Amino acid sequence: MENSRNSxxxxLVDHLRARGFTVQEGHKPGNYVVTAYRDSALALRPRLxxxxxxxxxxxxxxxxxxGATPSEMDALSLVEVHLEEELTTAGADGRNHATAIGVRxxxxxxxxWFARHADPEVLQRHDALPEDLEWRADPV
Structure with missing residues (x-):
């Protein structure tokens, strides 16, 4: 957990929670996992x-x-916008592909600032396996 409620x-995490994200604390201070947005689970569970x-x-x-306004709150507000955009922008398949976002x-x-995304061409997730799959021990 962060040292200060005002860090x-x-x-940023409080802002995301107020906007409908479920954010869990990670294993180290400053690390988090976003598990859901509103009532929808995020399959990739992006790390912050x-x-x-x-x-x-x-x-x-x-x-x-x-040209920047000399106020930390202004910079923080801009980061809030970037963070929320990274977590809500959907790809052509209608899903968000963010896997990690933050500073390094x-x-x-x-x-x-960095943002990593899964390759939507490679990413295939199924809520349930298709029923027409068949296991065969010998090649056909």
Whole structure:
């Protein structure tokens, strides 16, 4: 669990919960799993990576961007929008393909926003197996 109820990660999770997402705490502080949106389970259960130190650094960097409004709440509001879009945008098959979203330390040492998605061409999920499947021990 985050150290403070006012940490940016907790604020983001509270925002998602208010918008209808079911968010569970992960194994490490700042890590979460999104399990449902409204009454629909999310098959891919996207992971959120929102560690306080990295998220705070990312928000500070956003506020230093030329033209940005000098207020953490403005940067946080923008991240809320991006996070919600990543979790609600559906692919051509009508499903959301997000698997991981958040902030991380990039290869050049700077904190960056990331979003990973399953390949919808490869992804095939079935609520129940098709009934016409047949197991055969010998090739036909």
């Amino acid at each position: 940016p990660g907790v604020v 990576s929102l560690p306080t130190d990295l998220l705070t650094e990312y928000l500070d960097a956003m506020n230093r961007t030329p 330390r990039g290869s050049h040492g700077r904190v960056e």
